[in-house]
Amino acid sequence: MDIVLEAAPQTETEVAIQLDPFSPNVVAIVPAAGIGSRMGAGKPKQYLTLLGQSILAHTLDKLLSHPQINQVIVALHPEDTEFAALPQAKHPKLVIVIGGSERADSVLAALDKAPDNGWALVHDAARPCLTAGDIDKLLASRVHFPQGAILAMPVRDTMKRANSLGEISSTVCRDNLWHALTPQLFPTSLLRLHLKAALAAGAVVTDEASAMEWAGISPGLVAGRADNIKVTHPDDLELAELFLLRAKA
Numbered sequence: 001m002d003i004v005l006e007a008a009p010q011t012e013t014e015v016a017i018q019l020d021p022f023s024p025n026v027v028a029i030v031p032a033a034g035i036g037s038r039m040g041a042g043k044p045k046q047y048l049t050l051l052g053q054s055i056l057a058h059t060l061d062k063l064l065s066h067p068q069i070n071q072v073i074v075a076l077h078p079e080d081t082e083f084a085a086l087p088q089a090k091h092p093k094l095v096i097v098i099g100g101s102e103r104a105d106s107v108l109a110a111l112d113k114a115p116d117n118g119w120a121l122v123h124d125a126a127r128p129c130l131t132a133g134d135i136d137k138l139l140a141s142r143v144h145f146p147q148g149a150i151l152a153m154p155v156r157d158t159m160k161r162a163n164s165l166g167e168i169s170s171t172v173c174r175d176n177l178w179h180a181l182t183p184q185l186f187p188t189s190l191l192r193l194h195l196k197a198a199l200a201a202g203a204v205v206t207d208e209a210s211a212m213e214w215a216g217i218s219p220g221l222v223a224g225r226a227d228n229i230k231v232t233h234p235d236d237l238e239l240a241e242l243f244l245l246r247a248k249a
């Protein structure tokens, strides 16, 4: 069953928020408070090592080094014991917050620390293979998508929906079907406003675009690289390491 996001009423606050697609104020938000249950490793997956440094360190390097990103806010698990040891932990652009029980709660905790004017670029800690070129592409899309946009990848395979017996119950039409990736880029104040309201209304929010859709906004889709994978299961580790190695070549 597809998630149907009911449009929320437009608020005066939303109307009053002036959106500047050229605002230099871009804050990266990194939800990094997960426990990696699907990975099943002895530690949260963002601290597993690829090419000699943690997945989170790779991700932070990509964001901290980008010239248009002037702050990076990382949401950490309240019992995180590893972050402080990362070389990136002392970076002057970095701000730390404590995340929440769900990814959306962690993003909201970070948004509460972000400056009102400008843009929030939300990127999963678990996606270490992000390239500067894809960040550039998403930031440049603001001219065409002033409402905000997400990196995404068109579905290539035939998509099947399973029944409770693990058999095919239907084939899902893949026309105009995309995989949502991250980063997802939205005006900070609007994202904070709608994410807070969507969560309060009990909406299912698995990415930032879900909250904006709930508010009746249609975010743009920007074709991103297929190697921007989310490290989720054990067999993603080797693939991510290959992609990181290739990027260094």
Ligand SMILES: Nc1ccn([C@@H]2O[C@H](COP(=O)(O)OP(=O)(O)OP(=O)(O)O)[C@@H](O)[C@H]2O)c(=O)n1
Pocket: 030, 031, 032, 033, 034, 035, 036, 037, 038, 039, 045, 046, 075, 099, 100, 101, 102, 103, 104, 106, 107, 124, 125, 126, 127, 230, 231, 232
């Ligand atoms: N309460 C949470 C849950 C997830 N995340 C972050 O959101 C990103 C994407 O989530 P996911 O891949 O699901 O990570 P986990 O929740 O750690 O994985 P799992 O669902 O397998 O436990 C990750 O960088 C994760 O650290 C977060 O900041 N706060």
Ligand SMILES: C[C@](O)(CO)[C@H](O)COP(=O)(O)O
Pocket: 103, 124, 179, 180, 181, 182, 206, 207, 208, 230
């Ligand atoms: C945000 C995201 O990476 C877009 O595909 C995805 O929704 C995260 O889902 P998860 O279950 O929190 O990994």
